[in-house]
Amino acid sequence: xxxxxxxxxxxxxxxxxxxxxxxxxxxxxxxxxxxxxxxxxxxxxxxxxxxxxxxxxxxxxxxxxxxxxxxxxxxxxxxxxxxxxxxxxxxxxxxxxxxxxxxxxxxxxxxxxxxxxxxxxxxxxxxxxxxxxxxxxxxxxxxxxxxxxxxxxxxxxxxxxxxxxxxxxxxxxxxxxxxxxxxxxxxxxxxxxxxxxxxxxxxxxxxxxxxxxxxxxxxxxxxxxxxxxxxxxxxxxxxxxxxxxxxxxxxxxxxxxxxxxxxxxxxxxxxxxxxxxxxxxxxxxxxxxxxxxxxxxxxxxxxxx
Amino acid sequence: xxxxxxxxxxxxxxxxxxxxxxxxxxxxxxxxxxxxxxxxxxxxxxxxxxxxxxxxxxxxxxxxxxxxxxxxxxxxxxxxxxxxxxxxxxxxxxxxxxxxxxxxxxxxxxxxxxxxxxxxxxxxxxxxxxxxxxxxxxxxxxxxxxxxxxxxxxxxxxxxxx
Numbered sequence: 001x002x003x004x005x006x007x008x009x010x011x012x013x014x015x016x017x018x019x020x021x022x023x024x025x026x027x028x029x030x031x032x033x034x035x036x037x038x039x040x041x042x043x044x045x046x047x048x049x050x051x052x053x054x055x056x057x058x059x060x061x062x063x064x065x066x067x068x069x070x071x072x073x074x075x076x077x078x079x080x081x082x083x084x085x086x087x088x089x090x091x092x093x094x095x096x097x098x099x100x101x102x103x104x105x106x107x108x109x110x111x112x113x114x115x116x117x118x119x120x121x122x123x124x125x126x127x128x129x130x131x132x133x134x135x136x137x138x139x140x141x142x143x144x145x146x147x148x149x150x151x152x153x154x155x156x157x158x159x160x161x162x163x164x165x166x167x168x169x170x171x172x173x174x175x176x177x178x179x180x181x182x183x184x185x186x187x188x189x190x191x192x193x194x195x196x197x198x199x200x201x202x203x204x205x206x207x208x209x210x211x212x213x214x215x216x217x218x219x220x221x222x223x224x225x226x227x228x229x230x231x232x233x234x235x236x237x238x239x240x241x242x243x244x245x246x247x248x249x250x251x252x253x254x255x256x257x258x259x260x261x262x263x264x265x266x267x268x269x270x271x272x273x274x275x276x277x278x279x280x281x282x283x284x285x286x287x288x289x290x291x292x293x294x295x296x297x298x299x300x301x302x303x304x305x
Numbered sequence: 306x307x308x309x310x311x312x313x314x315x316x317x318x319x320x321x322x323x324x325x326x327x328x329x330x331x332x333x334x335x336x337x338x339x340x341x342x343x344x345x346x347x348x349x350x351x352x353x354x355x356x357x358x359x360x361x362x363x364x365x366x367x368x369x370x371x372x373x374x375x376x377x378x379x380x381x382x383x384x385x386x387x388x389x390x391x392x393x394x395x396x397x398x399x400x401x402x403x404x405x406x407x408x409x410x411x412x413x414x415x416x417x418x419x420x421x422x423x424x425x426x427x428x429x430x431x432x433x434x435x436x437x438x439x440x441x442x443x444x445x446x447x448x449x450x451x452x453x454x455x456x457x458x459x460x461x462x463x464x465x466x467x
Contacts, residue, residue, distance in 0.1 A: 290314060
């Protein structure tokens with residue numbers, strides 16, 4: 001057991017155990033247990049005030065945890081936060097760019113701070129966004145500032161990108177370019193990405209894992225595809241009487257009956273659908289769940305607890 | 306080939322990609338030996354996670370539709386594998402029919418009426434024939450899709466009418 005844990009710690013980009021942050025009587029983060037595999041893109045979703053930003057800040061050493069522990073890229077967040085910050089690109093929700101700086105100035109600054117900084121990547125990204133390198137931040141729109149902030153983050157060639165609501169304030173066309181820059185970091189540099197977002201369709205596009213955060217805890221965390229597959233249901237209406245042993249069928253996990261409608265939770269959709277067709281059904285349909293459905297389903301579960 | 310994904314669907318993205326490749330192979334859009342984009346290229350074209358593309362390729366490779374040669378790329382597999390297994394095609398056909406039947410019944414039609422409507426539709430629409438009928442893959446496709454002899458009458462009729 002201990003051995004497995006230790007190996008997971010070596011391989012994971014992020015490992016949290018009971019990570020907690022209290023501000024006086026207020027609990028912002030209430031014991032986060034979380035393992036983020038290297039090379040994955042995780043969408044961190046949840047309502048405002050769930051603790052997403054505080055969790056991210058603890059991971060880069062900007063907020064000191066009140067309890068629990070966290071390791072980022074194998075380094076302890078309280079002891080080695082400097083090493084973490086050199087290897088991690090953090091993009092806060094509100095950018096921290098100096099108003100007088102141009103992109104050119106910001107590049108010169110970052111070049112000194114980050115040993116792995118790439119001027120080529122910085123220029124390429126700036127060009128993709130169509131940003132000028134000579135305009136000061138004070139003359140930029142919010143969207144342009146987000147683009148510059150992302151340029152600075154990826155050109156640092158970090159092993160881990162922590163992006164807090166990265167696409168807020170961007171119009172739909174800019175979003176595509178923006179997400180592509182993130183995808184490029186993953187595909188080209190093998191980076192791990194954690195991004196918080198309220199744009200669930202964006203998370204569905206680029207994330208392969210999703211973590212649902214609520215009331216300071218990660219209440220569910222999984223591979224997004226498995227989550228969608230596990231959430232599939234079969235809705236069936238029989239012409240006559242339903243098979244008496246339906247609930248005991250291979251692959252059937254539970255049966256919800258609402259009048260004539262049976263909703264089946266199953267482990268093997270194809271197997272059960274094929275068998276159902278042999279029982280003269282009026283209608284058989286597979287209900288798929290997208291991330292938004294899953295989001296509300298997860299919320300409902302928490303509230304009813 | 307034009308790629309497309311719908312991230313907001315409940316169907317996992319890797320499954321969507323898998324099905325697209327299978328359909329393209331069955332339709333002859335992708336032929337044996339054709340090169341597929343690299344994981345990175347496709348991830349960027351669609352703005353999706355490269356891991357998702359890699360997973361779709363892995364599944365397709367396992368099912369024998371494509372083959373990756375290290376250093377050269379990923380190719381539609383040559384050799385024994387048919388464009389799409391008969392089972393798979395039959396399953397899809399059933400899916401289409403199921404939806405149609407459910408819809409028709411919901412509209413209050415009896416099964417005989419549904420059947421008559423399908424027969425009428427077949428009479429109205431001539432069955433498309435691939436242009437290059439002598440092409441081997443095309444011919445194999447055709448043979449795989451129809452396993453009944455009765456189709457030829459309808460085709461002659463349709464041809465006569467047009």
